[in-house]
Amino acid sequence: MNLYLRLFWLLLTARWRSRCDLLGPCRLALRIWPNDLDLYRHVNNGRYYTLLDLARTDLMLRSGLAGKISAAGWFPVVTLSTMRYRKALTVFQRVEIETAVLGWDERSVYLQQRFWHGGEIAASAVIQARFVRRSGGSVPSTELMALAGHDEASPTLPDWLQAWAKEAADPK
Template structure:
C-alpha cells in the first residue's frame, strides 16, 4: 500500500489506539498489499524502510511526543539505518512493527524496529535518528529529552550497535 495512504490512515485512526511509553515499545499492525510486493512476490526491501517511517510516526503520536516536538518546530530525520532480513512477508500476511528507543548520544537517538509475524522475528532495523529545527540548526538529545519530559540517562547500547553508532556519528 502506498506510504501516503498508510500515513493518512494512521492520522485518522491513531486517537483510537492505546497510548504507549515515550521510549516504547509501540506496536503497529500492517497487512501486506499487492503494491508492497516485488517480482518475487514478497515485500520489496525498500517498502520495509517506508513501513519504518509509518511505525515511527505511530509511536510519536501515541506516546504524546509529536505535540511538543511540533510546537517547538522540531522534526525527525533518519541519519543512518541498517536492516537484517530473516524471513519473507507474503501477500495479505498480517504483521507488526515494534518500535523502541534503545538509547541515545548527544546528537541522535538509536531506534530499534522489529518486524514480527506473531512473535516470530521477520526483520530487524536499527535507525540513527536526529532532530532538526525548522528555522535551521540541530536539536541536541538533551533539548529533545527535555521537550518530551524524559529525565533518565541513556541505557547502554549493545556493543555492536554502539560501534555502528560511533562509526555513523563520525561521518
Template sequence: MNLIVRLLFLLLTSSRRSRLHVLDTCVTPFRVWLNDLDVLMHMNNGRYFTILDLARVDLMMRSGLWRQLKAQGWYPVVTLETMRFHRSLELNDRYNVETRVIGWDEKHIFLEQGFVRDGVQVALAIVRARFLKRSGGVVTTAELMQLSDVTQDSPALPEWVARWSEADGGMTFQ
C-alpha cells in the same frame, strides 16, 4: 499513493489506540498489500524502510511527542539505518512493527524496529535519528529529552550499535 493512504489511516487510528510513553514499545499493525511486492512476490526490501517511517510516526503520535515537536518547529531525520532480514513477508500477511528507543547519545536517538508475524521476527532494523529545527540548527538530545519529560540516563547501547554509529564518523545534518 498507497503510502499516503496508509499514513492517513495511521493518523486516524493512532488517536484511538492506547497512549504510550515515548520510551514504551509501540506495536503498529500492518498488512502486506499487492503494491508492496517485488517481482519475486514478497515484500520489497525498500518497502520495509518506508513502513518503519510510518511506525515511528505512530510512536510519536501515541506518545504525544508529535504535537510537541510541531509546536517547537522540530522534526526528525534518519541519519543511519540498517536491517537484517530473517524471513519474507508475502501478500496479505499481517504483521506488526515493534518500535522502541534503545538509547541515545548527545546527538542521536537509537531505535530498534522489528517486523513480527505470528510472534516470529521477520526482520530487525536499527535506526539512528536526530532532530532539526525548521528555523535552522539542530535539537540536542538534552532538549529532546526535556521536551519528552525523560529524566533518566540513556540505557547502554549494545556494543555493536555504538561501533556501527562511530564507524559512520558520527556524521550529522547541520
C-alpha cells in the same frame, strides 16, 4: 513517505489507539498489500523502510511527542540505518512492527524496529535518528528529552551500537 493513505489512517485513528511510553515498545499492526511487493512477490526492501517510517510516526503520536515537536518546529530524520531480513513477507500477511528506543547520545536517538509475523521476527532494523529545526540545525538529545518530559538518563548503549555509530561517522 509514499504511503499517504496509510499515513492518513494512522493520523485519523491515533486518538483511539492505546498510549505508548516514549521509549516503547510500541506495536503497529499492518497488512501487506500487493503494492508493497516487488517483482518476486515479497515485500520490497525499500518498502520495509517506509513501513518503519509509519511505525516511528505511530510511536511519536501515541507517546504524545508528535504534537510537541511540531509545535517546536522540529522534525525527525534518519541518519543511519541497517536491516536484517530473516523471512520473506508476502501479500495479505498481517505483521506487527515493534519500535523501541535503545537509547540516545548527545545528537542522536537509537531505535530497534522489528517486523513480527507468526510469532517470529521476519526483519529487524536499527535506526539512528536526529531531530532538526525547521530553521536549521540539530536539536540536542537533552533538549528533545526535556520537551518530551523525560528527565532520566539514556539507557546504556550496547558496545556494538556505539561501534556501529562511530564507524559510520568516521569510516577509515
